[in-house]
Structure formats: C-alpha cells, structure tokens
Amino acid sequence: MVVMEKCCCCSVRTACLIFGGFALLGSLLQLSKDGKEVAKNFSSSEYQREVEVDASFNELSQVMDVDKEEIKTFFKINFYLAIPDFILCLSMIIAAGCLIYGVRSKKENFLIPVMVVFPLDLFV
Numbered sequence: 001m002v003v004m005e006k007c008c009c010c011s012v013r014t015a016c017l018i019f020g021g022f023a024l025l026g027s028l029l030q031l032s033k034d035g036k037e038v039a040k041n042f043s044s045s046e047y048q049r050e051v052e053v054d055a056s057f058n059e060l061s062q063v064m065d066v067d068k069e070e071i072k073t074f075f076k077i078n079f080y081l082a083i084p085d086f087i088l089c090l091s092m093i094i095a096a097g098c099l100i101y102g103v104r105s106k107k108e109n110f111l112i113p114v115m116v117v118f119p120l121d122l123f124v
Contacts, residue, residue: 023118031090057071091113096114098114
C-alpha cells in the first residue's frame, strides 16, 4: 500500500488539519447565516416582508431596472435555498469534525464522511 507523506510544502496530516479547520469555521459561519435567514422568515409577518421588499426596491431601483415582483421572488428563492444549505452545513460540520478527529487519532475510518460530504457540497 502506498502512503503519501508530503503534499507540496507540508505534511498530509497538517494539510488535512488545516482544511478541516477551515471547513469547520466556514460551515459554522454559514450555518449561523442560514439559521438567521430561516428564523427571520418564520418570525416575520407579511407586512414586515412587504416593508423589506419596498426598502430593497427603493434602493435597487436607483441602480438598475427591477420590479417588486422580482425582489419578492429573490427573497423567496433565498429562503428556499437556505433550508438545504442549513442541512448541508450541519453535515459539513460533522464531516469536518470527523476529519480532524480521525487525523489526530490516526483512525482512517473517520475520513469516510469527508469523502462523501465534500463532493456532495461541491455539486450542491
């Protein structure tokens, strides 16, 4: 069996720990952003959403030609994309945690979640 020890300028172990840390940090930040988006949509009333659409329309109409319906559609799509992204971020946090744990404890089986979730994140 061939074992790769070095990758460019650092060891593979160090590279895995760095990428795992960045993935964990990025997923936590994205999870909080998506959580705020979902919570804001569930807690706001129709009137509050309409005020937000009007404010965005007034701001964007000075820069580009846009309708209120397009802005409403944008907010709707943004909400619907936040839900699967929230789930994907949870799975990315688990996978990055497994990566860090697997590398530190030298257990290869903990690298499998990363090999599944990272390509899934790339395609989604």
